[in-house]
Amino acid sequence: MLAEAGDTCLSGEMLSGKLGLRPADVFRQIEALRTKGYRIDTVARQGYRLVRIPDRLSPLEISPFLTTHALGRGLHHFDSVASTNEVAFELAREGAFHGETVVAEHQTHGKGRRGRTWISPAGRNVYCSVILRPDVPPTRAPELTFVAAVAVVQTLREAFNVPADVKWPNDIEIQGKKISGILTELDAEGDEIGFVIVGLGINVNMEPDDFPEEIRSTATSLQIEVGDFVDRPLLTAALLARLEDWYDRWATEGPGLVLETLKIFSSTIGREVRILAADGAQGFDGTAEDIDESGALIVRRADGRTQKVVAADVEHLRRI
Numbered sequence: 011m012l013a014e015a016g017d018t019c020l021s022g023e024m025l026s027g028k029l030g031l032r033p034a035d036v037f038r039q040i041e042a043l044r045t046k047g048y049r050i051d052t053v054a055r056q057g058y059r060l061v062r063i064p065d066r067l068s069p070l071e072i073s074p075f076l077t078t079h080a081l082g083r084g085l086h087h088f089d090s091v092a093s094t095n096e097v098a099f100e101l102a103r104e105g106a107f108h109g110e111t112v113v114a115e116h117q118t119h120g121k122g123r124r125g126r127t128w129i130s131p132a133g134r135n136v137y138c139s140v141i142l143r144p145d146v147p148p149t150r151a152p153e154l155t156f157v158a159a160v161a162v163v164q165t166l167r168e169a170f171n172v173p174a175d176v177k178w179p180n181d182i183e184i185q186g187k188k189i190s191g192i193l194t195e196l197d198a199e200g201d202e203i204g205f206v207i208v209g210l211g212i213n214v215n216m217e218p219d220d221f222p223e224e225i226r227s228t229a230t231s232l233q234i235e236v237g238d239f240v241d242r243p244l245l246t247a248a249l250l251a252r253l254e255d256w257y258d259r260w261a262t263e264g265p266g267l268v269l270e271t272l273k274i275f276s277s278t279i280g281r282e283v284r285i286l287a288a289d290g291a292q293g294f295d296g297t298a299e300d301i302d303e304s305g306a307l308i309v310r311r312a313d314g315r316t317q318k319v320v321a322a323d324v325e326h327l328r329r330i
């Protein structure tokens with residue numbers, strides 16, 4: 011109730027009426043929250059006001075802000091795991107429901123795309139993996155990466171007012187510096203999806219020195235961008251809300267609007283790019299012209315031919 015009231019004070023009388031508790035018990039509960047790290051101010055003649063929630067991603071901190079019907083309703087919180095994607099994969103194999111979500115304070119083996127490592131120090135960032143059970147053929151699973159990218163960019167833009175965009179296929183950047191990555195993993199048999207894990211890593215309260223030297227100039231965090239400490243539970247709830255909105259729209263209406271929005275959020279279209287093909291195969295340079303209805307990048311090569319790029323890393327060369 012205090013979280014929902016925001017800056018407004020709630021009187022002890024009102025809380026005791028609504029909760030069916032004696033005023034002394036309301037006071038005891040407030041004290042209990044304070045010992046758990048909640049900062050609750052007592053304002054003379056007005057009541058209690060929540061000033062700060064503990065900087066943890068457990069259900070107690072996230073649930074008051076959750077507005078979703080499925081995503082994050084089953085929330086598995088860990089202090090430390092190898093990778094939230096791996097934990098989510100195991101839970102899904104054991105029958106976890108659509109929307110169950112794994113969050114962790116720390117990952118010892120955070121996984122990035124293409125076997126890379128995702129820097130995952132304790133208590134700074136959001137590491138979150140959502141179990142999805144879409145009713146589409148496995149060939150459409152990669153679209154969920156775009157669903158997630160659109161949701162992350164929208165959250166960063168609307169809730170934090172930062173100019174986030176997407177470097178194709180799914181690097182979330184702010185002015186060319188990476189702030190978030192998405193790792194989608196699929197379990198399928200034949201032409202049926204068992205489940206999809208959408209793993210989201212967002213750099214939240216990292217300071218420049220917290221990044222390893224090699225990525226310091228190419229990575230950023232929300233705190234660096236907004237110049238202030240960011241509440242991870244609020245961010246997580248806001249993110250799950252938008253992810254659910256976009257997922258539901260995708261599941262009922264198809265990928266059209268997701269891809270249209272992805273194009274609007276794309277920093278790649280209209281850029282000169284270097285396509286770095288997988289497995290050391292020969293890459294090429296060209297101009298990124300479009301993202302097609304399957305999510306592939308359409309690149310015009312120097313000789314004028316266009317080429318469809320389905321999976322690759324992209325380097326932005328210069329704006330044209």
Ligand code: BTN
Pocket residue numbers: 092093094095096117119120121122123124126128136137138139180181190191192193209210211212
């Ligand atoms: C990328 O390479 O850009 C993708 C990074 C994905 C990182 C997230 S953090 C939460 C989830 N668990 C993981 O091990 N990886 C994803």
